[in-house]
Amino acid sequence: xxxxxxxxxxxxxxxxxxxxxxxxxxxxxxxxxxxxxxxxxxxxxxxxxxxxxxxxxxxxxxxxxxxxxxxxxxxxxxxxxxxxxxxxxxxxxxxxxxxxxxxxxxxxxxxxxxxxxxxxxxxxxxxxxxxxxxxxxxxxxxxxxxxxxxxxxxxxxxxxxxxxxxxxxxxxxxxxxxxxxxxxxxxxxxxxxxxxxxxxxxxxxxxxxxxxxxxxxxxxxxxxxxxxxxxxxxxxxxxxxxxxxxxxxxxxxxxxxxxxxxxxxxx
Amino acid sequence: xxxxxxxxxxxxxxxxxxxxxxxxxxxxxxxxxxxxxxxxxxxxxxxxxxxxxxxxxxxxxxxxxxxxxxxxxxxxxxxxxxxxxxxxxxxxxxxxxxxxxxxxxxxxxxxxxxxxxxxxxxxxxxxxxxxxxxxxxxxxxxxxxxxxxxxxxxxxxxxxxxxxxxxxxxxxxxxxxxxxxxxxxxxxxxxxxxxxxxxxxxxxxxxxxxxxxxxxxxxxxxxxxxxxxxxxxxxxxxxxxxxxxxxxxxxxxxxxxxxxxxxxxxxxxxxxxxxxxxxxxxxxxxxxxxxxxxxxxxxxxxxxxxxxxxxxxxxxxxxxxxxxxxxxxxxxxxxxxxxxxxxxxxxxxxxxxxxxxxxxxxxxxxxxxxxxxxxxxxxxxxxxxxxxxxxxxxxxxxxxxxxxx
Numbered sequence: 001x002x003x004x005x006x007x008x009x010x011x012x013x014x015x016x017x018x019x020x021x022x023x024x025x026x027x028x029x030x031x032x033x034x035x036x037x038x039x040x041x042x043x044x045x046x047x048x049x050x051x052x053x054x055x056x057x058x059x060x061x062x063x064x065x066x067x068x069x070x071x072x073x074x075x076x077x078x079x080x081x082x083x084x085x086x087x088x089x090x091x092x093x094x095x096x097x098x099x100x101x102x103x104x105x106x107x108x109x110x111x112x113x114x115x116x117x118x119x120x121x122x123x124x125x126x127x128x129x130x131x132x133x134x135x136x137x138x139x140x141x142x143x144x145x146x147x148x149x150x151x152x153x154x155x156x157x158x159x160x161x162x163x164x165x166x167x168x169x170x171x172x173x174x175x176x177x178x179x180x181x182x183x184x185x186x187x188x189x190x191x192x193x194x195x196x197x198x199x200x201x202x203x204x205x206x207x208x209x210x211x212x213x214x215x216x217x218x219x220x221x222x223x224x225x226x227x228x229x230x231x232x233x234x235x236x237x238x239x240x241x242x243x244x245x246x247x248x249x250x251x252x253x254x255x256x257x258x259x260x261x262x263x264x265x266x267x
Numbered sequence: 268x269x270x271x272x273x274x275x276x277x278x279x280x281x282x283x284x285x286x287x288x289x290x291x292x293x294x295x296x297x298x299x300x301x302x303x304x305x306x307x308x309x310x311x312x313x314x315x316x317x318x319x320x321x322x323x324x325x326x327x328x329x330x331x332x333x334x335x336x337x338x339x340x341x342x343x344x345x346x347x348x349x350x351x352x353x354x355x356x357x358x359x360x361x362x363x364x365x366x367x368x369x370x371x372x373x374x375x376x377x378x379x380x381x382x383x384x385x386x387x388x389x390x391x392x393x394x395x396x397x398x399x400x401x402x403x404x405x406x407x408x409x410x411x412x413x414x415x416x417x418x419x420x421x422x423x424x425x426x427x428x429x430x431x432x433x434x435x436x437x438x439x440x441x442x443x444x445x446x447x448x449x450x451x452x453x454x455x456x457x458x459x460x461x462x463x464x465x466x467x468x469x470x471x472x473x474x475x476x477x478x479x480x481x482x483x484x485x486x487x488x489x490x491x492x493x494x495x496x497x498x499x500x501x502x503x504x505x506x507x508x509x510x511x512x513x514x515x516x517x518x519x520x521x522x523x524x525x526x527x528x529x530x531x532x533x534x535x536x537x538x539x540x541x542x543x544x545x546x547x548x549x550x551x552x553x554x555x556x557x558x559x560x561x562x563x564x565x566x567x568x569x570x571x572x573x574x575x576x577x578x579x580x581x582x583x584x585x586x587x588x589x590x591x592x593x594x595x596x597x598x599x600x601x602x603x604x605x606x607x608x609x610x611x612x613x614x615x616x617x618x619x620x621x622x623x624x625x626x627x628x629x630x631x632x633x634x635x636x637x638x639x640x641x642x643x644x645x646x647x648x649x650x651x652x653x654x655x656x657x658x659x660x661x662x663x664x665x666x667x668x669x670x671x672x
């Protein structure tokens with residue numbers, strides 16, 4: 001009897017958790033769509049979008065350059081020692097370019113932006129929530145979603161593909177550094193392989209991924225910050241800390257999960 | 268008076284088990300300043316947030332010029348919101364914006380005024396509020412008082428028809444406080460806005476307001492003019508506005524019946540969550556009614572002091588009716604409650620009540636009854652049980668002169 005009760009309780013708990021997660025996903029989706037459509041509502045926010053693009057995109061350039069250079073170099077190094085075993089080191093350009101454009105570029109760009117800008121979004125909006133600044137916007141008849149979230153969505157949709165493109169290009173040059181400059185593969189062979197192997201679909205697929213990641217990252221980070229006050233784990237500064245942590249962890253995990261789903265459709 | 272501009276009917280709001288508003292009814296009239304007073308944590312700020320629509324009430328209705336706010340269409344509600352300004356208790360300034368940007372924000376975002384007119388209006392408002400040379404400063408670089416004035420400037424910059432002030436003078440020095448009061452008063456006369464102020468500044472708000480509303484225990488206790496509230500004979504209102512305890516409750520540190528009832532409810536809620544048992548002790552001073560009022564008050568005060576000294580810090584002692592004192596003893600079963608009564612009677616019997624010396628005819632007794640609280644029993648039921656079990660634990664009478672010799 002006790003075992004039956006324990007089983008029932010476990011099932012009920014699982015059911016509750018599942019319902020909560022589905023409701024939360026619904027809330028997140030509504031949050032995104034509201035924020036997205038408000039980009040096109042009056043009053044338009046061009047200056048805020050430019051400001052956020054500068055923050056999310058421009059200010060991430062350095063970290064993207066740094067990580068893409070080393071990612072490309074590692075790919076070049078690892079690729080060379082693997083390909084040389086089969087006597088096909090000339091294919092290094094293809095290996096580096098395809099890995100970067102299809103997978104690593106969009107994923108690593110998203111992860112880097114989460115760390116640099118996503119956490120900042122969650123923390124900033126969270127602090128605004130707990131210090132009643134979002135309530136103040138509402139009392140002034142300013143839509144907080146339009147004021148805070150829409151410009152960030154627009155800026156992310158612009159910044160993520162551009163940063164991904166930058167990551168891809170610099171990563172390919174990183175692979176060239178190790179493959180050609182250090183390990184002696186001819187420059188012409190390396191770049192001709194890049195040119196011949198990369199198809200337009202690969203680039204489009206990479207951009208689709210980066211756009212989806214932009215939506216995931218900006219929505220999760222803004223959503224966590226916006227609803228900081230509803231968190232039960234902690235209030236005030238602790239609540240903001242929980243929101244920021246959860247925004248970073250959840251969006252990073254979701255980037256990897258959606259990457260797998262998208263890859264399985266795009267391949 | 269004319270028909271009310273804003274009317275709240277039977278507004279209820281709870282946050283979990285905390286019932287903040289238990290059926291508020293009030294009316295706010297156009298062109299008048301209404302001040303809401305009441306104890307801290309009594310739900311005054313929640314009430315303001317309900318009026319402006321930041322918090323949705325659990326039940327009840329809010330009428331704006333007779334039209335229910337909660338049923339209004341979005342467009343209409345938005346148009347109404349444009350007429351209202353709100354000044355937050357904690358200022359709620361945007362900390363990443365300068366003072367100028369903060370004040371200009373509502374104009375920039377909700378009007379189509381050109382930049383130079385916005386600048387002119389913001390500068391004018393800042394000048395009126397003695398906010399000089401701080402245009403480019405950030406809120407964190409300002410003192411608390413200055414932040415309040417910036418928040419006030421932001422609330423008034425749109426020339427609203429209704430302004431809700433949530434404790435506008437908290438944290439200000441007396442000079443600034445008077446300046447803010449004067450400014451609200453002057454502005455109200457000049458522009459004729461309807462003001463709703465939540466404030467503790469008594470009696471200052473009586474000179475500033477045309478209407479006073481007092482809320483207590485989540486209900487409207489009083490609504491009337493400042494003159495009426497000052498002449499009221501209601502002891503609860505007098506106690507609040509004059510800042511002293513009622514004569515009948517002029518006992519050192521003894522809680523009021525309402526506080527006691529609240530404590531009982533808290534303990535009962537914990538009992539429902541399988542917390543340890545608690546007991547109620549009913550102490551009745553018999554024959555006290557026959558004594559002179561002043562003498563009986565003194566006796567009661569002394570006995571309460573003796574009782575309070577022998578209680579634990581978690582125990583609650585409150586007055587119930589004229590001659591009854593109730594003790595709520597957490598984590599105490601009936602046996603331990605009886606032991607508490609026994610110790611109490613020993614302690615009281617050891618002491619001398621001086622009034623008995625001065626009044627040879629004085630003769631009264633203290634009876635005690637114990638009830639261990641069961642789930643779902645009310646305070647009245649517990650009192651009835653304790654009353655049926657009452658025994659006299661102390662007798663007081665004037666010492667016999669012969670015994671003294």
